[in-house]
Amino acid sequence: MAEQKTVTFIITRQDSPDSSPYKETFKIPYRKNMNIIAGLMEIQKNPVNAEGEKVSPVQWDSNCLEEVCGACSMVINGQARQACAALVDELETPITIEPMNTFPVVRDLIIDRSRMFDALKRIKAWIPIDGTHDLGPGPRMPEKKRQWAYELSKCMTCGVCLEACPNVNNKKFNNNFIGPALLSLPRLYNAHPTGAMNKSERLEALMQDGGISGCGNSQNCVQVCPKGIPLTTSIAAMNRATNIQAFKNFFGSDNAH
Amino acid sequence: MAEHREFFYRRLHSLLGVIPIGLFLVQHLFINHFAVYGAESFNKAAQFMFELPFRPLLEIFVIFLPILFHAILGVYIVLTARNNTRKYSFGRNILFFLQRVTGIVTLIFIAWHVWETRVQVALGNVEVSYSFMEGVLSDPFIFWFYVIGVISTVFHFANGLWGFMVTWGFTQSPRSQKIVTYFTILVFLAVSYLGIRALFAFV
Structure with missing residues (x-):
């Protein structure tokens, strides 16, 4: 042999x-x-x-x-x-x-990836459905929306996008940027018709220090994501949503929640 | 606002880079371009700008303070990144790195440029005119420093325009981001041409 x-x-x-x-x-x-x-x-x-x-x-x-x-x-x-x-x-x-x-x-x-799991709590990466009584079925989700939202749901918090991101690091000046995956997930939960009821809470979390403003658009995340999640599309979408939320907060809006 | 301080400052940083700093840059290079048509033409244009009503206010609020804010927060932003272009040599990552490099080069260039021109005018040492700029640019070292400075500044503006479009959520789809990339390349070429051609008019 x-x-x-x-x-x-x-x-x-x-x-x-x-x-x-x-x-x-x-x-x-x-x-x-x-x-x-x-x-x-x-x-x-x-x-x-x-x-x-x-x-x-x-x-x-x-x-x-x-x-x-x-x-x-x-x-x-x-x-x-x-x-x-x-x-x-x-x-x-x-x-x-x-x-x-x-x-x-x-x-x-x-x-130890626990910084990601802690950040999931920070951005409220879940949809609250529990009540003390049966709340009945939630609103329906348009099929087209479900299709792109499904792509976002493939995120497995593996941390590859954080590793590739030049702005995720422990440098002294860095405000502990939460990383690309955590900027994409609020979009998933906000797309859900029931999740959308807590939309502003997730957006406000993204507006905290180390949130979405830490993104520098190097776009490495979308290149390395093993699941092919359109992370940079999500980030731009969340940029838009947080800006609108900021204007609603400042000028006042009945839809600011 | 207090709890969203970083968010607010970063959005303001992005906005100021385009309005008013980017607009001022294009206008500045546009006025410079009169040098191509001769000394008299340049002096007339410079005189017009100098005699604008409320000039000190315009200089402070449209030029000086926005650039100061943009520069200080910009240096901080440079310090927060751990560049990894060697490991991840994707186009956008290289542009991300270049945006930071040109930011620092531009800061050095502008500091030098303002000291040499605007500050000297304020001190009453010189008067800005075609012949003054001709004298400044007659030193080949300074001339090439200006060429590099102008290209660096215009690159930072053009690429920053792309970042502005993403940061403010205008371009969300990959397709729109790509088309804006092509657009910013055109902006870079056109505005660079304007600036460089004016510089060569002095030699």
Whole structure:
């Protein structure tokens, strides 16, 4: 039998949230159609680096393995993306794998995306329907609207757009910009006929410091989004909506809510 | 307003960049262009602007204060970005980076330009005329500094116009954003031509 073909992974590792990162090279037995996760599983099975030393296995996050959960985001060959959808056959080797360090690194490739989940609460990314009694069916949604709103609903808070955005960072002057995904989601919930009843609350949240005004239109987000969500269209739509809301607030309007 | 301070300042920043600063820029370069038709023509145009009624008020509220606000908040905006054009070399990201670079270049250029012309006039050291500008631009280093400064300023204006259209929510669809991109390229070329041709009229 021919010699086992290998793929080289150069992984940026970090032992703890506070320790400094370092690179480690692994040679992984190649299989046809393998993805990055499959490679990481090989390291888990046999945690030996390219120098032949036994090391602690590389830690990573993943769940659904079909690009819908958003857990396995990492920077592969310089581009932030989902590791489950990154096929080794389609990548240049050696493959470099880094954590998305826009987020706090927990260990190796595991990052803490909780800033996104906190921001979901901030922008009220839900539709309040509960009451103490049956409120009956809500208003219907036009089919055409449902179609584009569905595209926005594909967001899996994977954080890839935040990683690619030059304005999402922890620089001293940065007002903690919430990031592209969180500017798009209010549009989804505001498009829903029941959700629209709380429209102004979401828009007001976008107008807070670190909200929509943090966007600098680099439009990287729409290029890197694994789900192909029209993020920049959403941002422009929310720009328009927040401006109108600001005018309503200032001049007064019965529709300002 | 207090709780939406950043939002308000950023919207004001975007608005001021076009109205009045952008309009003033185009008007300024338009007046400069009279230099192409000779010294007398330029002096007449400059004299007309200088003798506008309420000139000090116009200068303070239409030019000086808006530019000062735009510049100060602009430097802050530059400092908030972590540019990543090497990793993500998409067209818009490169323009995002260039907008920040030209912002700083333009700030340096305008500071120098205002010091050399308007401030010296205010101090009574010089009088703005064709021959004065001819003297300033006779130094090749200064001349090319002006060429770079004008191109940088016009780029910042044209690309800023695109950002203005998005920030104010006029262009929402990708198609409209693309067409406005082409439009701003035309603005950049046309206004640059106006400014550069005037500069070359002095040498």
